[in-house]
Amino acid sequence: MNQEILFIQREELKTKPDTSSLGFGKYFSDYMFVMDFHSETGWYNPRITPYEPLTLDPAAMVFHYGQAIFEGMKAYKGADGTIQLFRPEKNMKRFNQSCDRLCIPQIDEEFLLRAIKQLVFTEKDWIPDGDGTSLYIRPFIFSTEAYLGVRPAKEYKLLVILSPSGAYYGSQLSPVKIYVEEQYVRASIGGVGHVKTAGNYAASLKAQEKADANGFAQILWLDAKENKYVEEVGSMNIFFKINGEVVTPRLNGSILPGVTRDSVIQLLNYWKIPVREEKISIEEVYAAHERGELEEVFGAGTAAVISPVGELHWNDHAIVINDYKIGQLSQDLYDEMTGIQLGNKEDPFNWVVKVAQVEV
The missing domain is CATH 3.20.10.10 (D-amino Acid Aminotransferase, subunit A, domain 2)
Known part of the structure; x- marks a missing residue:
């Protein structure tokens, strides 16, 4: 899939939240990635557009039969200022496995990863750099066709939204x-x-x-x-x-x-x-x-x-x-994992993917 990703500029950027009050999943960045699917055309119209509410038909099949999948990923600001993703190809593969199980059309994994990199780079100022913080990435797909018959839908929407986040359970390493x-x-x-x-x-x-x-x-x-x-x-x-x-x-x-x-x-x-x-x-x-x-x-x-x-x-x-x-092992695993994710420790598995500048 070699489609060009359209960029739609928003008129005014949001005020970014204070890093100390992030929590998890409460705030959302200025832009999101959107792409549509129709059974006659495949995936089409990829775009980075201002984050905004969606309009759906009341008969959209997701409301009635639940065809909806998602992934969870993170972007980190490395010690040298670079933007880093952690094993994103694994998330893309699992995304398609979820698609397959719910009869949702497969996505081009390389193209979606490129789109995510482009979106993350566009929103690089939203990546927090406090201890235990990251930019959470949520790709998801849901059925949009207006129809009440029970079968796989013929129309879908794929979105990627971003949320600057702190520790998931509040105090990061409190048992x-x-x-x-x-x-x-x-x-x-x-x-x-x-x-x-x-x-x-x-x-x-x-x-x-x-x-x-x-x-x-x-x-x-x-x-x-x-x-x-x-x-x-x-x-x-x-x-x-x-x-x-x-x-x-x-x-x-x-x-x-x-x-x-x-x-x-x-x-x-x-x-x-x-x-x-x-x-x-x-x-x-x-x-x-x-x-x-x-x-x-x-x-x-x-x-x-x-x-x-x-x-x-x-x-x-x-x-x-x-x-x-x-426990000591839990601490060691956390230190090693986050150290690799942030670029502070050696990455012997080549897990980290750096986000290079992308023309938008």
Whole structure:
């Protein structure tokens, strides 16, 4: 796809928020990328346009049948002032995997990455440079055809919006409390748990609401069939350090294949720290805690990077990890990952992609 990306200038730029008050996902930059699809023409009319509300027909199929997918990425301001992305090709590949599962037309991965680079460069002044901050990148696609029959839509819209963000959980490395959910399920094998579709997150809200009311930051989901095997946290993949070894649930078709998850596994292998991907039950986690062998628990995801877990609440048991203090491995992984993302540490895996100047 070699279409030229049109640039539409906005009349007045927004006032940028103070870095200390960013939070996550509250503010949005001046511009967004937009592209449309029709079954007769394919993807067309790529443009960078002022960030603004959308107008949709009430019969737009996304409202009725939920064809909507998204990705989560970040841009960082490096120590030398360069703009850096972290493994963006993995996000583009997963974006297309989500498209395929929801019968949404595939995108040209190289073209979309070029468009994202161009948008990020245009909005380079929106990239915060405070500790733990980044420019969050949200590509998404949804069906726009006005039709009430149940079938894949013939028209779609792709957008990329940008949000300057701070730490996902407030205090970046303060261990969080997580509630192990046993009533509701997030996804099942054969469903859509392995892709980033909007409905997955809608289905999680009831349980998250319950967790919030009881003082927990997130939900740890168990498998849908036996309600015993650990799957993932609402916004992160999960890792357990047990007796010197790291264990994470293996990908099974209902767990999201996280980019940060994959990066953590590669780093652990690089450091020669034993790491296994396998089924692990919540009973096994509790038993390891009772034996004094559950050394660390942490989540890994784009938004939080590494999030240490201070407590798992399961079956009226408070499983306290490392006395609510961050473990050394969690700290090392966070330091290494963010160091690579910011260009402060060596990148032996060639994960970082620099955003060069692009004519707009």
